[in-house]
Amino acid sequence: MSDATALESLVDMGFPKNRAEKALAITGNQGVQLAMDWLFAHQEDPDIDEPYQAPSGNLLGKDTSDTSEGSSVEQARSLKCDECGKQLKSELDAQAHATRTGHSQFSESKEAVKPLTEEEKKEQLAKLELKLKQKREERLEHERKVKQGLLLWQQQLQSSKRYTGRGLQGESEKEDWERSH
Secondary structure (H helix, E strand, O other), rough: HHHHHHHHHHHOOOOHHHHHHHHHHOOOOHHHHHHHHHHOOOOOOOOOOOOOOOOOOOOOOOOOOOOOOOOOOOOOOOOEEEOOOOEEHHHHHHHHHHHOOOOOOOOEOOOOOOOHHHHHHHHHHHHHHHHHHHHHHHHHHHHHHHHHHHHHHHHHHHHHHHOOOOOOOOOOHHHHHHOOO
């Protein structure tokens, strides 16, 4: 979807044009859905209606070298979380990381994020499968405990009904119940 079409779509949905332009620019023009998510997440921001101002200086992934003067400025290739050291490919990855972890300090890095090797992919997959298995076992254990509690509650309810006289076979059953409780 082109930027103009995405902008038109957002405006057609009722978003003010300047908000739609800002959302598309901040999310890197990666689509209407991502821009809408940003708009909903930032609708209460005090500066939401201010026109978008592109940041000045070195931008992640942008070549800032000026070949006409012969100077070469090394560009930032990734972001690094200053709190845990994790390398992130883009600002969107940094935002997702911040949301998941609560971390808020990031800096630009000249190092590129290296893709995982096949061995690393297999290791990550094994970790995920183990975590999934543990979560499944925890869920089953919880369900078992809930079911046990429900059965115990039902038994207590049955005993209570007997004591109150509902469903009693006779006076001896009532006396048996009183002795056991």
